[in-house]
Amino acid sequence: MSRLYILKFKIVFFIPPPTENESQATNSAPKDGKHLIENGIITQDLIIKSNVFEDPTIRMGFVRKVFGILLVQLLFTLVVIAIFAYHQPTKDFMQDNFLLVLVAMIVNIMVLTTIVCVENVRRKHPVNLICLALYTFTMSLLLGTASSLMDSNVVISAVAITTVLVIALCIYAVQTKYDYTAAGGVILTFVIILLVLSVCGFWMPDFVDSLPITCLCTFIGCFFLICDMQSIVGGNRSEQLDPEEYVFAALTLYVDVVRIFIYILRILQKFN
Structure with a gap:
């Protein structure tokens, strides 16, 4: 997954x-x-x-709304993963119906593109929440399908490690005085690296799936999470999200957490 951005233009x-x-x-x-x-x-x-941006009441209300939505997304995804990991009939059903997974993947990409590119969709209530719920459902379905093909102990370990890591990164992002959102050149470089690796995965899957590359992608995912967290919490940051972009903010953090979970799952799978 590549990092999500919104480019805003202004006529002078x-x-x-x-x-x-x-x-x-x-x-x-x-x-x-x-x-x-x-x-x-x-x-x-x-x-x-x-x-x-300077009003702490509006900013805190925005942060609470974003984290409330994110918590619901993650809890739903966790429940779906647990069902797919431990319920054998569900495993068999998804493995016998690959077309359903393909449809979920297509819908997931289409909804993600719509939320990112169409401002009226991500800002208009309740259309924005419906699109976000649809994206969360399809992503949870894809993660659950991938988890059903792996050892349940590996999946649970990946969930636990991701939870601890995400909490630690969020605390660091809020407490640190360093402004990661100002590192535009570094962010762009990391985005290009992930895009190149995504393309190379079709021709060199063994190289892209190697342990060093996976660790590098995990580091980049952690960096993105810190940047997105700072842009949401605000303060003296170079880049801050508009309080009306609560759906986009929740989507961004959700994608960051899912990205980290996938990379950690791949790392643990190599040691299994």
Whole structure:
């Protein structure tokens, strides 16, 4: 899975230079916020966004909403994985109906693309929550199918390690003073690495599935989780998500956790 991004574009309108009389009036006028907005120096949209980010009540409400949604996603996924790992009839059913897995994979990709690319979908209630629930369901189905093909002890160990690791990374992301969201060059490099490895997996599966490469991907997944956590919690960070993007924020963290779980599962599978 590649890292998710939203690129926002803004049209800038250029105001013609003032005349000499207007220039004198501007220089003599007080430089308050209203004056700056009227003269096009600061946009109202920028001020509103700044106030939203600086308001601790709105930010904490956003964080609670994101983590509440994420908790429901992870608990549902955990239940599905447990059913697939320990219920033999479910294992047999999914292994005999590969077409269902293929359909779940296609729907999963389509819903993910829709949430990321269509702003009206991820911001409009309740469509955004329905799409997120559909993505969570299909992803849980895929993870459960993959877990049914492995030893149940390995799956449970991967869940436990992922839980401890994710909690530790979240605490570190909130407490550290280093701004990981400002490392745009590093983030882009890691995204390119994952994309290249994804393509190479079709021609060199043994190399991509090797232990060193899997450990590298796990490290990159942990780095992404820290960056996304800081962009959600906010504070003095270079990149912060808009409070209206709670569905996208929950989706991002969910994908990060799933990515780490898959890599840890692959590492433990090699030692089994």
